[in-house]
Amino acid sequence: GESVGLHLPTLSVQEGDNSIINCAYSNSASDYFIWYKQESGKGPQFIIDIRSNMDKRQGQRVTVLLNKTVKHLSLQIAATQPGDSAVYFCAENRGGSQGNLIFGKGTKLSVKP
Amino acid sequence: ETGVTQTPRHLVMGMTNKKSLKCEQHLGHNAMYWYKQSAKKPLELMFVYNFKEQTENNSVPSRFSPECPNSSHLFLHLHTLQPEDSALYLCASSQGSSGKVDTQYFGPGTRLTVL
Numbered sequence: 001g002e003s004v005g006l007h008l009p010t011l012s013v014q015e016g017d018n019s020i021i022n023c024a025y026s027n028s029a030s031d032y033f034i035w036y037k038q039e040s041g042k043g044p045q046f047i048i049d050i051r052s053n054m055d056k057r058q059g060q061r062v063t064v065l066l067n068k069t070v071k072h073l074s075l076q077i078a079a080t081q082p083g084d085s086a087v088y089f090c091a092e093n094r095g096g097s098q099g100n101l102i103f104g105k106g107t108k109l110s111v112k113p
Numbered sequence: 114e115t116g117v118t119q120t121p122r123h124l125v126m127g128m129t130n131k132k133s134l135k136c137e138q139h140l141g142h143n144a145m146y147w148y149k150q151s152a153k154k155p156l157e158l159m160f161v162y163n164f165k166e167q168t169e170n171n172s173v174p175s176r177f178s179p180e181c182p183n184s185s186h187l188f189l190h191l192h193t194l195q196p197e198d199s200a201l202y203l204c205a206s207s208q209g210s211s212g213k214v215d216t217q218y219f220g221p222g223t224r225l226t227v228l
Contacts, residue, residue, distance in 0.1 A: 034217075043203050043205075043222050046216055089156070100158070100169075101158065102155075103155040103156040104155055105154065106155075
């Protein structure tokens, strides 16, 4: 089965609250991780990435945390807005050839006004 | 807009038809990718082109035939497809570095339905 997975297939949050989307991976050799956001009818949109030599990276309203000890990746979205409603995918690169990204199935985030 | 465009956005074809999907990137990238996205399944990498050379073929059936005439254009030629090939086909591009992963930027996809 897929080594990149998500603890919850759906997540519903109140507008203004913080969201946390989780991802687990199983390959210790994975050295690069990405979060994508996919809105209905659109292709995946890059949000933020992190390499394995880091444990935290921040962007605009988003933070990615990497815990290599338990092979866990999370995406935190601060002050969630209705426009954040989408499916969020994590992806890992297990090293080696160009483009060898393994994607998880995705978590659907719904933001209630 | 990500700088990656795909045409057509929707395609309905019979199993005996031949059609082509087109992808164009305006980002100056050197690597291009085809992915298949089926309902409730993770994205599946199909092909990778790096500097116009095919570097990955992820055990894709021969009824899918990619073509990369230059670093900005990528095609996916389709013939004698099966209904289970119905899916969203996504194109992506990245800077392209030998042996190194870099961020991929996706197009909006072509929604393909095979009757």
